[in-house]
Amino acid sequence: MSPIALLSVSDKTGLIPLAKALVNDFGFKIISSGGTAKLIESENLPVTRVADYTGFPEILEGRVKTLNPKIHGGILARRDKKSHLNDLNEQNINPIDLVVVNLYPFEQTISKKNVSWEEAIENIDIGGPAMIRAAAKNHQDVLVVTNPNQYPDLIDAYRLKTITNELRKIYSQKAFEHTAIYDLTISKWIANKIPSKKASWLQAVPLKQKLRYGENPHQKASWYGEPEKGWSGANQLQGKELSTNNLLDLEAALSTLREFGYENTTNIDSYQKAAVVIKHTNPCGVATGDTPYLAIKRALDGDRVSAFGGIIAINCTVDEAAAKELENIFIECIVAPCFDNQAQEILSKKKNLRLLELKAESIQKAAKKHIRSILGGLLIQDSDEPDVDKKEWKNVTNLIPNEIELNDLSFAWKIVKHIRSNAIAVASNGQSLGIGAGQMNRIGSAKLALEAAGIKSKGAVLASDGFFPFDDTVKMAADYGITSIIQPGGSIRDNDSISACNDLGIKMVFTGKRHFLH
Structure with a gap:
């Protein structure tokens, strides 16, 4: 009997090359529904609609499509249990070998301006998570794929016959992570819409990169960050990979710098050109100036001895004059909203110097919470934001x-x-x-x-x-x-x-x- 793949995806990226490989190279029969089936059919590939496969039509305006024993029985049946196989035979259910599902775009829906409660709720996927969880649970017999970036590796694994138990477990873990993040997004959105008292702190932050080490070489470290928010939105123009200590110092520098405003923010009234020199998370030199050059020079003059090996942050574009002030001192990192072409050319001679452009938009997108770990827990507080109110003075x-x-x-x-x-x-x-x-x-x-x-x-x-x-x-x-x-x-x-x-x-x-x- 030919293996069966169930394909039901909102994100159609890479769908057709995958479907062609499954049918033409590996002999799969495809079950599908809705727009996924329509796209596969448009390529003249054989596909069976879910409603035809189950003998039960889509109902409730598409709310119920794949919630059917012929689907979930085929996914959840264990091949090593005779009683499961007997049940399949008695109910005329075929085992399903591959589930490729990604979910209704709930996050994209709620990101739209003025999205209604009704529209958001209708974009909560039910059948998709149910199939993913079922396949992930029965991963010893069913392979589950939830992201188009997995398709090339999946095709290679079938071609090379390297579908191992370890690979199945890896895909299963990714699948449960996918549904967990999806449910978390929904939960957080609803919590923000109703007067609820949160009993748990729920957050999913993707891995940005593994760091070489933590504060010290014997400590492992990873950097997690939401795309385009805060430091994850920074563009590194040159230099070595950022370290844990670099990132901690950069955060301290930015926190101090924001007291003076930031280029291209709406809060122009409080904006002053300013520079901050940080050493071991403490400012050792802070200054304002009429030009980027003066702000940087005066900040360095605050304590040039301590500035050696430090971090510099400036809240305005670094120009040629400012770059020349920086070219002959040892600095680990410089962060600014922008470096002009002349500044980049001057500073590019310092190959190991890390240059980061951090735009105001990335700062504004980041949540203003301060989170620290303690043994077995977290402490979460509001950030100590810039405060210009002097009424209490x-x-x-x-x-x-x-x-x-x-x-x-x-x-x-x-x-x-x-x-x-x-x-x-x-x-x-x-x-x-x-x-x-x-x-x-x-x-x-x-x-x-x-x-x-x-x-x-x-x-x-x-x-x-x-x-x-x-x-x-x-x-x-x-x-x-x-x-x-x-x-x-x-x-x-x-x-x-x-x-x-x-x-x-x-x-x-x-x-x-x-x-x-x-």
């Missing part, structure tokens, strides 16, 4: 910052939220001068930041991501010539810091919001 000292100082305080506040806690930033005139990151006490971070800034601290401002538990940071800031301080406030000893500021002639602003970064 309060002047708490006798002296009040002037306009220049307020601009500097705002700049420093944007930076400090992206430094690992305890965090201190010293800044002036749109440029970071000193960074203190990740110390076990706040005075330790302040000492690092102020010592890094040195004599440049005189007339500068200082930002702290958390409140001051004591007045020691204020006194140290005064010794270095800091004129204004910004911090969340909220300590039971706030008055100690306020009094110290008043005694030392320093202005202080409370934001009412902290920005811890662990």
